[in-house]
Amino acid sequence: MAVIGFIGLGHMGGPMSANLVAAGHVVRGFDLAPAALEAARANGVTVVGSAVEAVTGAEAVITMLPGGKHLLDCYEQVLPAVEPGALLVDSSTVDVADARAAHALAGTAGFGSLDAPVSGGTAGAEAGTLTFMVGGAEEHFQRAEPLLAPMARKVIHCGGPGNGQVTKMCNNLVLGASMIAVGEAFVLGERLGLSNQALYDVASISTGQCWALTTNCPVPGLVETSRADHDYEPGFSAALMLKDLKLAESAAEQSGTDAAIGRLATELYQRFNEEGGGGYDFGAIIRSIRERSAA
Ligand code: NAD
Numbered sequence: 001m002a003v004i005g006f007i008g009l010g011h012m013g014g015p016m017s018a019n020l021v022a023a024g025h026v027v028r029g030f031d032l033a034p035a036a037l038e039a040a041r042a043n044g045v046t047v048v049g050s051a052v053e054a055v056t057g058a059e060a061v062i063t064m065l066p067g068g069k070h071l072l073d074c075y076e077q078v079l080p081a082v083e084p085g086a087l088l089v090d091s092s093t094v095d096v097a098d099a100r101a102a103h104a105l106a107g108t109a110g111f112g113s114l115d116a117p118v119s120g121g122t123a124g125a126e127a128g129t130l131t132f133m134v135g136g137a138e139e140h141f142q143r144a145e146p147l148l149a150p151m152a153r154k155v156i157h158c159g160g161p162g163n164g165q166v167t168k169m170c171n172n173l174v175l176g177a178s179m180i181a182v183g184e185a186f187v188l189g190e191r192l193g194l195s196n197q198a199l200y201d202v203a204s205i206s207t208g209q210c211w212a213l214t215t216n217c218p219v220p221g222l223v224e225t226s227r228a229d230h231d232y233e234p235g236f237s238a239a240l241m242l243k244d245l246k247l248a249e250s251a252a253e254q255s256g257t258d259a260a261i262g263r264l265a266t267e268l269y270q271r272f273n274e275e276g277g278g279g280y281d282f283g284a285i286i287r288s289i290r291e292r293s294a295a
Contacts, residue, residue, distance in 0.1 A: 001025050002147060005058035007051050007074055008092065009036040012118070013064030015125040016091070016151045018043035023150035030054040052081045059083065060147055063090045067243070068098025075102055079109040088113040089144055091132070093240075095247055096162045096169070097254075103136065103161040112140040115161065116148065117168040121236040129153040133171075135164035169251055172244040176265040176282070179212040179241075183286035186219050187293055196222060218283035227281035238285065239278035242269040 001024045006017040009031040017027050021044040029045040030053065031037055041047045048054050055061050055078045065071050071092055082088070088106045090099070090113070099115040106113035114136035124130040132148050132155040134141055141157045148155050158167040185208065189199045196219045204214050216235065217223040227235035234240075245266040252259040272278075272288050 002060060003028065003058045004147065005030075005054040005056075005061040005078075006045065006064070007031070007054050007061070007078070008064035008066075008070075009033075009040045009045070010064065010066075011122050012091075012125045013062075014039050014043070015122065016062075016064060016130070017045050019125075019128040019150045020147075021045055025147075025150075028054045028056070028058055051078050054078075055082045055086070057083065058086060060087045060089060060144070062147075063088075063092055065090075065092045067092065068094035068102075071102050072098060072105070075105045079105060079111070082109070082111060084110070086111060087140055087143055087147075089116050089148070090114070091116050091118055093117045093168055093244060093247070094165060096165045096251055099135065099165040100162040112137065112143070113161070114140050114144055115164040116144065116155075117164050118151075119168065119171060120153070122234070124153070125151070132156065133158050133164040133167040135159060135162050135166070137161075165247075166251070169244060169248040172241070173248040173259065173262045173265070175212060176241050176245050176269060177261045178210045179216075179218065179282055180265055180268055180285060180289075182208075182210065182212045183218050183283070183289045186286060187289045190290075191293060212283070216281070216283050218286035226283065228283055228286075232280040232284035232287075234279070235281035235283070237278060238269060238272055238280055238282045241282040242266070242273050242278070245269055 003026045006027050006029045009029050017029050020027050027045045028048050029040045030048050030051050037047045088111050103113050116132045116134045118130040120130040128151050130152050132152050134157050145155050158164050200222045215225050217226045220228040248262050249266045272285050
């Protein structure tokens with residue numbers, strides 16, 4: 001069993017750290033928010049007073065922070081206190097350039113590091129069924145795999161430094177675009193007199209099949225696991241979807257990729273966020289599509 005430093009105990013990091021404790025690890029956790037610390041303490045996390053204290057004595061350090069700036073600031077702060085030989089694993093979703101900058105900071109300080117963003121949302125974090133997409137050297141991946149296992153259904157090595165983030169952003173480009181397409185298909189069907197059930201029964205076993213339809217269907221009453229059946233309480237919020245689409249859009253621009261659907265999906269989620277939808281599950285965009293369709 002390992003001593004693990006865990007920085008960022010929010011919606012994701014809270015349940016992830018709890019699963020590490022349940023697997024028998026000693027988790028030294030820190031968050032800026034007192035409520036997150038309280039919840040972590042109740043889950044058996046050894047709550048400490050600073051990020052530096054969290055990494056002290058830890059053989060692995062996991063970060064689960066809001067974004068790239070938080071990650072780089074955190075690494076600058078804690079790296080001098082990280083134990084020799086410790087492995088750094090960042091599971092936040094950040095820009096590829098920031099992920100690679102974090103690897104460079106860790107490498108210069110003499111530490112192995114991985115970017116290991118996740119898919120599966122808060123439900124996956126709670127159930128310990130996240131998918132980890134990992135970028136970094138093979139030897140570090142081998143070392144991290146058993147540590148990540150209690151939080152994961154799958155841990156996949158996607159290549160060198162930053163490639164975990166590349167994978168995550170490409171996956172979420174598909175997810176954002178497919179949710180909009182599924183929403184448009186239901187509204188179009190409704191307006192032409194088709195029942196949602198009939199469309200679901202066919203598309204869910206036909207070529208329209210996708211996760212946005214069969215696991216997180218934006219229409220309530222069709223799929224038990226859908227956040228639509230819980231008043232679109234996230235799940236994966238529209239604000240986070242916009243964050244990921246923007247990361248994909250900026251990476252597309254930087255790499256000269258013609259990602260037209262990605263750009264449009266970003267625009268539509270931007271508008272949905274501006275309309276006040278950011279705190280709802282990203283499937284709630286169907287409401288905006290319905291409202292904008294002519295009476
Ligand atoms: P969150 O805002 O609930 O948690 C982030 C936590 O980091 C907060 O509790 C905040 O207080 C803490 N924090 C910020 N700066 C800190 C610092 N310097 N030191 C210590 N703690 C600090 O966000 P979340 O939903 O848990 O998401 C975390 C990351 O996971 C994000 O990068 C997000 O994009 C990604 N992600 C989220 C989901 C999801 O469904 N929520 C799914 C996949 C990936």
